[in-house]
Amino acid sequence: MESFEWQQATSFENAATSATHTTTEAMLGTQGKPVASQAMLIKAGGVDLLDLMKEGLVSPRRLIDINHLSEFQSISEDADGGFTIGALATLAQIAAHSGVGKYFPALVQTVTAAASPQIRNRATLGGNLLQRPRCWYLRSPAHHCLRKGGEHCFAYAGDNRYHAVFANHDGCAIVHPSTPATALLAFQAQIKCVSAQGAQRVIPIDDFFMLPSRDPRHENILQAGELITAVKLPAPHPAHRSAYLQLSEKAAFDWPLAAVAAVFVIDHNDICQQARIVLGSVSPTPRRAQEAENILTGAKIDPDNARTAAEAAITTATPLSGNAYKLPLLSALISRTILKAASCESPHERLL
Amino acid sequence: MNDNTPKHHERLSAGMAHLGLDQVTREISDSEPPALAPNADLNFIGRNTPRWDAVGKVTGAACYTVDVQLPGMLFAAVMRSPLPHARIRSLDLAPARNFLGVRAVVTVIEALSDGHAPAVRYVGQPIAAVAAETLAAAEAAIKLIKVEFDPLPFAIDIESAMRSDASTIYRQDEAAHIPVAGFPFVADLPLEGNVRGPSKREQGNVNDGFSSADFIVEETFFTQVQTHCCMEPHAIVADWREEGLDVWMSTQFTAGVRAQLAATFQLPLSRVRVRAQAIGGGFGSKSQLGQYGKIAVTLSRLSRAPVRLVYRRDEEQMDSGNRPSSQQHLRIGARRDGKLTAISLHAWGSAGIAQGAGVGDIAMALYACPNLKSLQFDVFTNTSPSTAMRGPGNTQGAFALEQSIDALAEKLSFDPLVLREVIDLSPVRREERRLGALKIGWAHRKTPGFDSGSIKHGLGMAQSLWMSNVQINSACEVRLWRDGKVEVLSSVQDIGTGIGTLLQQVVAEELGLQPDAIGVRIGDTEFPSGPPSYGSRTSASITPPARSAAWQIKNALLQSVASHWNLDPQQLKIQDGWVQSADTPPRRIPWKEAVRTLRTDRISAVASRSDDYAGFHSRNGDSAIALNDLGGVQFVAVTVDTQTGVIHIERVVAVHDCGRPINPLQIESQIHGGILMGISYALLEERIIDPHTGCMMNPNFIDYKFAGPSGLPKIDVMVLENYQGLSATDAYGVGEPANIATAAAIANAVYNAIGIRINTLPMTPARVLQALRDANKGPVDGIF
Amino acid sequence: MSDKTHKTGKDQTKPAAEILGPGAVSMVLNVNGVSQSIDVEPRTTLAEALRTSLNLTGTKVACNHGACSACTVWLDDLPVAACSVLAIEVTSQKITTIEGLSETDHLHPVQKAFIEHDAVQCGFCTPGIVMSCAALLAHNPHPDAAEIEVAISGHLCRCGTYPHVIQAMLSLANKQEGNHE
């Protein structure tokens, strides 16, 4: 790891003013030469950033530490019944939060499935959403690929067993690395940001992540000098229920091969009024399975339509040379998650 | 051998203890201690004595090589090839040499004598190295080294390396310089293109054997490259001084490294000292001095300062050895009654740029068969050199053999265990099968693919075989001090197998003291040369001389007390910390007083490994193969999710033999380790090389996956007490046999679950789904 | 569990935006109850600082990427991977390493149980696993097998000590039950 300067930010605004680049931009280069060797970057838990720096993938001039700032470390219940999770809340904090656990069980399932207890004690939610993809070509200093400012993607002709099966033909085939993002999209979370000028914006998570077709070099729309302050979970529908399942090669401590989060609103007659199904680890962004949602909306969920929905969800997939296996696996996972979500109790049941 | 010492006949226990023991009579030298009673009659041997070095390990006090800090120590970094195959047109070390803090720079890659430009042959091959005052300076300096390459075509896998148009990795005249991957290795085989071999073994006539067969099974199996993943990386601190060379090294063989250092740097053995106090795993990869060892010593010699070289995890994964890949074409013929008529094996393996990628002898040795033929080839690829890895050869070989035997059983309509009763002559394996089958509930095993749902259960088993190695060049000293303290000393190192505990137990048993009263001083070549910690040979090699030395010390002490009392030493014995006489009333004095009768402050006895009492099967230099074999039988229960391709291992039953077990709990620990490594080999592990750049894509613990503590099966271990009357302790090894059968047993269980053979490792969800699709057995909806 | 996972000990006051480094910076680390000053660069990880500057080599580095947990120490009683934390960022937190787990000559119950159940082979991963196990017991004296499995799920042990680690921990959980501790 190259040496760097250390700045303890005094506030989020102060950090925003000091930051010159996003980590993504600072990693861009031509022929391995970084565009921005003078970058001043935001550091939260540091788990991903230090990893990138140890590999020499980014060598900032300065780190601006926000992790010690107390303002956005907590999780609070909002007046409307939703929750606001500070960007600096750790995954362990979210996992242990009883309110979030009660109303957003699928979210808690994603955070407890992510990484290890040691990492969860350090990893912040903001940093988790902004961590760079796990594509091993991206992570290899020897491969100057498109997403790092190079000419082409190594994954297409190389080993792409863990890459995307959807939206993967626009120059880059990463899968989004954030496990919690899968559930956050299902719960229609909003990303709250602040910029150097102190301007706040609230971005629906549907608009936050970007597909390669829009920009193959950035995973999200965050600008340099813009910080995530919090993630807002809107008040859940009183009759909603949710579930998350993931499948990985190792029993724990392994990024998934595929993941599914499902949130349903199911009425007294067992009819599914609303469905949000999100697929993780199969696309450059967490992906809504709208085909599946449409099949289930207005229906009484059963194993047959769960399977039909699962099949519909994967029809548009375009697997690469080495990852077609993900499709049957994903299909099974979708129908299992649908059935699990439909059969679990709504946290609000008593209120109805 | 040429042993002229007087001999006598001795009756020793033989057989499996739980079935009742017999006796064998052996002619043994008078210098050997008397027969050791079976474990049931002993105080410490056969008991679960706590590990000698456990306190240091649980408190963090244990000193590993990575923890050694010497005054004035420099830090080394290695500059490595970014290309898989190239000639080096020019190499400019000057910028590194001039970098602030750099004290020595060395070229690692050697120019060939005939004037050819030196070649790099794999990504990560060391080219040059630097020693500097800080690690950061060393790492910065190697980035400044300028190299110009002329890239050459390359091949990273067996198929492409064997193509007729493949670029050759070695010319004929380079054949003599090809590094050796370790075991198994046969020297002086022909080289053609990138293929070396075959190493051949033949017995009877396989063609005749196949024509007399009623049934033949024939299949090709593929195994991947596995890396050792020692938690402590390769590490050395070398200190070249006027008086001699002092080395701390994370090694499996201090004495061997000393010999290699002496030879490489032309130093007398007496001027080289190698120490390894605590060693964070080896599994075969730390058996040799290795290139990294030479680099550190050279840098120390040049800089006249201690030099520390510790591999980063990515260097460790990329270039510290690995288990070779294999392709095995196995054909087995049998008669209707199950008797085997012929086994033929064609194997190709790649140890990267090294030679010695064989799949072992298990297909030729495990079962009775009159006609055998094996042809094994090394295929050179532009990947890093392999080294021996836990059960080298046989682990790959068992995956093919044991699946084929199961396939044969099915063709014959035999239960896999019934077929093995017919073809396996070993009474020990038979007993292991019986015990294991009972424990796992083999009687409830269903026909392949029996379950109707998408989660299918399966039960499988496989056998393991390993040769019983003994290091003849093994010695041990026991010291008795006049204050009553006892020490056991040898250069043997404890890589986590617990050999130090065994030494305590053996010496304590002989001297009637508590094991924790025996001081253990090992892992230092200043002490008598001990064996390596590889080849499952350590216990077999060092516990007999430890017992002999302790016995000599006991005799000396009794002699001393006897002359003090004016008695015949024959009339004295040691019991529970007392020396007492046989006369009436008995005279007795406590240990503390007995030792005060010694004439000098300290007495010492050194014993070396004598030949096995019944001789050896064969002998080669310092190493011999005993007459017994080592093995075990493993049973596995799995479920296979046919929708997701996920294999879950629910239960493992492992029944093993290792002669006389000295510390059952430590043996269980080692067997756990073998099984877990086998599970990872079967399901997770794979070195992944990018076909277009030759780079290892998973040189870390995130993408190179091996089993963690989650979702583990229930593991039952049973260890036979199998006496053979072969040495002063009759103890043999277990580390490798524990690893050999696991992947094969899992594959057989998977077959039992889904009725499809998976011939390729690792059996990832992707492979299982692929196999199901190829067999048209699901996934139920035929999606891809 | 819940009250243990909130962040404690973080500097609640807002310091001035001082810029330190890139060269060595003087700082004070509170390790095992003792405040110690060291001079290290901002890029120095906590694991490195402990091992090199403070000579506390019981904390082991095996992957240096957060992937094996060999380097586990406690930051204000929470187990973290010391290889993915910088020394400079934890100057106001309480750090506990394996050396500080028990007083000299007294083994922590986890350490004793590890010895008794032979949950140690080469021992390189062991200090880290001990730290995770001791952290679990500190807030959950009677963990069941599943809770133990989660607590150690970040650890890699190539020697395969996991079954004995779990046995050792279960023995403690049960023993404490009997003693009503």
Ligand SMILES: Cc1cc2nc3c(=O)[nH]c(=O)nc-3n(C[C@H](O)[C@H](O)[C@H](O)COP(=O)(O)OP(=O)(O)OC[C@H]3O[C@@H](n4cnc5c(N)ncnc54)[C@H](O)[C@@H]3O)c2cc1C
């Ligand atoms: C071994 C291992 C396994 C893992 N497994 C998983 C897994 O299964 N699932 C999963 O989801 N993750 C996993 N992770 C990733 C881990 O969760 C992330 O690295 C972590 O969440 C990053 O958070 P951080 O606070 O440490 O971020 P940092 O490393 O501090 O920051 C990450 C990036 O975000 C930027 N940043 C951080 N906070 C802000 C902010 N508030 N505003 C603007 N920019 C910001 C930084 O500049 C940096 O570019 C794993 C990591 C490891 C090492």
Ligand code: SF4
């Ligand atoms: S998938 Fe994307 S990140 Fe990976 S190599 Fe291709 S362009 Fe780079």
Ligand code: FES
């Ligand atoms: S060394 Fe820190 S997690 Fe592996």
Ligand code: FES
């Ligand atoms: S005991 Fe060796 S790695 Fe765990």
